[in-house]
Amino acid sequence: MAHGMAKACPRLGLGITHTVIRSGLGIAVGGVGPGKPGEWRWLGSRVSSEAGAAGKVRANGYRAGRFRADGARDGSSRDGSSQGGSSQGGRFWILGSGPNRLRSFSPLRVGNLEADVWVAYYRRQWARFLVLSVLVVRSAFGMDWIRTVHGAWLVLRANQLWAPPPPQSDPAGARRCMRRFYALLRLAHGEPADPARAAELEVEWWRVHRVHQRGEDGDAQPLVDALSRLYAFTFGLDEAVLRPAAEHRARAMDIVDQWVTDGRHMSSPLLPPMRAALVRSYAALLAAAHR
Secondary structure, three states: OOOOOOOOOOOOOOOOOOOEEEOOOEEEOOOOOOOOOOOEEEOOEEEOOHHHHHHHHHHOOOOEEEEOOOOOEOOEOOOOOEOOOOOHHHOOEEEEEOHHHHHOOOHHHHHHHHHHHHHHHHOOOHHHHHHHHHHHHHHHHOOOHHHHHHHHHHHHHHHHHHOOOOOOOOHHHHHHHHHHHHHHHHHHHOOOOOHHHHHHHHHHHHHHHHHHHOOOOOOOHHHHHHHHHHHHHHHOOOHHHHHHHHHHHHHHHHHHHHHHHOOOOOOOOOHHHHHHHHHHHHHHHHHHHOO
């Protein structure tokens, strides 16, 4: 993500609740309404059974899987016992997409969208930033639309809190917003395992980039290292295989920094190579995720 003043990250007022499966009551998306027996309500549309719901998930490119709010998958508790996918013991199950959805995206689409997000960020076009963030979050992470909009709002707020120069910026507020974003991702896909740690790594690379951007450190390697650590934690892979993706992203940031220095002109010849570097970064990330 790209990188207002407030001291807290406000929650998005959408009345968001979780999709639940209750024994004997069928399945329903929270906030849409109660399901009838044997019926699934999927953001307003219905299918006849849980099997039909799973089929609809797969038809949209997801792998059906059940997640509890505490992150366990496939109907098992953290101690390994099976709950059978019901509300036994007072627990509810969340129907979400499997972790493989984090490894299934279009580098061309996501890279181009994020390039537009960066332009909106540096031109402080916050309304455009939010709209583009919705598209990036949806394209890159494949969450349902409610979580996608919520996540995009959190990304916007994190960037607004980070944007002012120190000491006006609010790194702690940015981390709170990104922790909530990664918590949404964990609910949807079961990872990252620790949203708070992922948020720390996210905002840390923002910090390293800010130092690099201001010329306080001409070496790009600390930025590449910070990006590699975030990718490794998020995808559960070795940092070494993710360095090419981090290097391309660092190159894209060097180009956009030069664009900012030159006056942020939309006709600048720097924008196409910045865009291309982001696409290459996402292509390398996807290749590493499927090694």
